[in-house]
Amino acid sequence: MADIPQHRLGDVERKVLTLHSLKALGECGNLQLISFVTQTDIMNYFDLQTALFDLRDAGQVVRTPQTADDLYDITQAGEEALLLFSSRVPQSLIDKVDELAPVFKEKFHRQREMSARIVHDGKNEYHVSMQINDQKMPLISIDLSLPTAELAANFRDRWEIHGQEIYEFIIGRLAGGFEA
Numbered sequence: 001m002a003d004i005p006q007h008r009l010g011d012v013e014r015k016v017l018t019l020h021s022l023k024a025l026g027e028c029g030n031l032q033l034i035s036f037v038t039q040t041d042i043m044n045y046f047d048l049q050t051a052l053f054d055l056r057d058a059g060q061v062v063r064t065p066q067t068a069d070d071l072y073d074i075t076q077a078g079e080e081a082l083l084l085f086s087s088r089v090p091q092s093l094i095d096k097v098d099e100l101a102p103v104f105k106e107k108f109h110r111q112r113e114m115s116a117r118i119v120h121d122g123k124n125e126y127h128v129s130m131q132i133n134d135q136k137m138p139l140i141s142i143d144l145s146l147p148t149a150e151l152a153a154n155f156r157d158r159w160e161i162h163g164q165e166i167y168e169f170i171i172g173r174l175a176g177g178f179e180a
Contacts (some may be wrong), residue, residue: 009043011054016089017042017097018051019060019082022074024101025108029069032108040100042093116159118152121145126152130159132167140167 009017021036022028028036030052037043043051052072055061060078064071074082086094116130124147131141146152 009047012085012088014043014047014051015055016082016085017093018048018055019074019078020086020094020097021101022061022072023079023082024097025105027071027073028108029066029071031069032111033072036101036104040096042097110160114160114163116156118156120149128152128155130155130163132163140170
C-alpha cells in the first residue's frame with residue numbers, strides 16, 4: 001500500500017479531490033475508490049472516508065448500497081461544488097487524477113462486469129459467487145461450494161480470465177449449439 005502523502009490535505013482539498021476523482025472515474029465502489037486514491041498517493045484511507053461522509057451528508061455524493069460494496073457517484077450539487085472550489089487544490093494533484101483515472105476506470109469497469117467473491121460458510125465449506133453483468137444487469141450468476149480456501153481462491157482468480165467463455169459455453173449448450 002502507498003505511503004501517506006507528506007503534505008496533509010485540508011478539508012476542502014480532500015473533498016474537491018474526492019469529487020474530482022469520482023467525476024474522472026465515474027460511478028465506482030468504495031473499495032475501488034480507496035484503491036485509486038491510495039495507490040496513486042492522492043490521499044489516505046481515513047481522509048477519503050471522512051470526505052465521502054461529509055460529501056454524502058451535503059448531497060454532493062450519492063451512495064448506492066450493493067451486496068459486496070457501496071457504489072459512489074457525484075451528484076449535480078457535487079459537480080457545482082467542484083466548479084466553485086477546484087482552484088483550491090494544487091493543479092498538480094488535479095492533473096495526477098486526470099492522468100491516472102482512465103487506467104483505473106477501465107480496470108473498475110471490468111471488475112464490475114466480471115465479479116467473483118468468496119464466502120466462508122463453516123469449517124470446510126467455501127462458496128465462490130461469480131457473476132457476469134452487463135450495465136448492472138446480471139447475465140449469469142454461479143455459486144459453487146468448494147472444500148478448501150485455496151480451491152475457492154483459484155476459481156475466483158480464474159473467473160475474470162475464463163468467465164466469458166464459460167458463459168458462452170453454457171448459453172450455446174442450453175441453446176443446443178454444442179454437442180458433447
